[in-house]
Amino acid sequence: MCFRSLSALVLVLAACSHVSQAVLPIVMWHGMGDSCCNPLSMGSIKKAFESALPGVYVRSLEIGDSVVKDTENGFLMNANDQITQVCAKLKQDPKLADGFNAIGFSQGGQFLRAVAQRCPEPQMHNLVSVGGQHQGVYGFPRCPGANSTLCEIMRKLxxxxxxxxxxxxxxxxxEYWQDPFHYDEYVEKNVFLADINNEKTYNAAYKTxxxxxSNLVLVRFMRDTMVQPSxxxxxxxYKPNSDKETVSMKDTRVYQKDLLGLQEMEAAGKIHFLASDSDHLQMNQTFFEEQxxxxxK
Structure with a gap:
């Protein structure tokens, strides 16, 4: 998670000064290297949402019992365990009983999608994935955040x-690493992404x-130097057996085999593709405010 870019969004959100009707609660999940409540990133975004949307309840997810553990868990806690923990937290929160909208930053995007698929109660209505890697990654050219030790551990592992x-x-x-040269090994041994993309053992409930x-909003950073492929x-x-040529959603196995219902969602106008002409999470004011x-709201 890029702290500098998120803190810049505070001004954007504060500019949206009122709403004409009640809004659904908002659940946020941070990215790698970030935490729920860092005052320069998610903490500021939470406060700005609350200021911009009077009366809205915002829950910025903390994985673990402290900000330090939350940051570490973004690297070292099994994603499935994180999803289980979050599902329990959301179900136990009475303020979310009537549903909520969600926004995930970087890996928080695919994690919140897993929540929607595995834990349909309370109901997630809109999911905005800001730079989430829904088909995974193959390479980490740079590692965000302030903890260089955790980044080094990640690279070595x-x-x-x-x-x-x-x-x-x-x-x-x-757990969201997909090797385009070894698809069968990915399906067999990957413990998270292959499951939520219904490539391992088909789960009809995931699709349902x-x-x-109501809407799946996918934000891509066109100059992304972190996510490969963006x-x-x-x-x-990536196209099978290539780490250079890419294919669109419609040409992936997940779409063509209709493993998640993306065909139906697209036909119903539920999938929205947004493009930011910037590096990872480096959105400008106009993009965030208008898109x-x-x-x-």
């Missing part, structure tokens, strides 16, 4: 082997629950 069971169980980023979304943010990926904010 990926070097050992992304599909080694120990790495899969203990490194979040390996995802289709309950088209994963639009549900695309993202309306989904929460």
């Amino acid at each position: 990926l070097d050992v082997g992304a599909y080694v069971s120990f790495v899969q169980d203990h490194l979040v980023q390996a 629950n995802l289709q309950k979304l 088209i994963s943010e639009w549900f695309g990926f 993202i904010m309306p989904w929460f």
